[in-house]
């Protein structure tokens with residue numbers, strides 16, 4: 001699918017991977033809409049990119065619906081969804097601070113899995129009613145963000161890994177569900193990317209993570225995610241798959 005002039009929604013656009021993806025798709029002349037619960041930074045980026053922003057917490061179904069109702073009236077339904085919002089608090093099931101509270105596990109699942117799914121579900125409904133673009137009836141593309149923690153989560157990542165492996169796991173059945181409507185579903189599983197999420201980790205942990213990447217021996221950069229997302233949108237034969245973006249990194253059990 002060509003990107004130019006397509007209504008493109010980037011969720012989690014106020015920071016890191018989402019912000020860089022928004023910048024990249026803006027440079028490709030997408031009609032850009034940005035969602036984030038951090039309304040202030042999202043609005044500032046939208047102003048810079050001449051895009052439209054909505055303050056949306058993806059764990060609140062009505063906030064997603066209201067923003068989608070409003071933007072659909074002005075721009076039409078999105079044909080491209082790039083779901084980047086996520087949180088990654090680390091905590092062991094039993095550790096220095098005692099037993100992990102159930103609420104901490106639930107918060108990660110609420111955002112990374114249920115929130116991501118809710119955005120995808122609501123948008124898929126809207127996309128399914130759009131006119132097809134080509135002889136194969138293509139209507140849209142959905143890209144979710146998993147993580148290599150979906151496959152080799154480290155100590156302290158039980159909640160995060162559970163949420164991201166669910167994103168990886170739903171990719172194929174979602175692609176199969178939506179095939180009838182000409183909607184492709186893909187996921188990108190980044191390794192260790194240099195973003196504010198990672199900056200929250202102690203410096204020595206970040207250095208250790210960098211060293212274990214086989215090649216190139218550095219952290220990934222958000223632009224590498226953004227250009228992969230571009231390729232996924234443009235390559236119509238990519239569907240139902242999770243692509244690792246990790247310099248061949250396989251996480252050790254802890255760093």
Ligand SMILES: NC(=O)c1ccc[n+]([C@@H]2O[C@H](COP(=O)([O-])OP(=O)(O)OC[C@H]3O[C@@H](n4cnc5c(N)ncnc54)[C@H](O)[C@@H]3O)[C@@H](O)[C@H]2O)c1
Nearest residue numbers: 012014015016017037057058085086147190192193195197
């Ligand atoms: N940075 C990494 O190393 C890495 C590795 C693998 C996967 N990922 C995934 O990539 C995605 C982006 O991560 P990042 O590193 O850019 O993080 P980030 O913290 O820089 O950005 C995440 C964005 O998501 C937004 N967000 C969080 N909860 C939200 C909610 N409930 N509703 C709406 N917006 C919400 C935040 O406000 C923030 O702007 C996440 O899904 C993350 O799990 C990151």
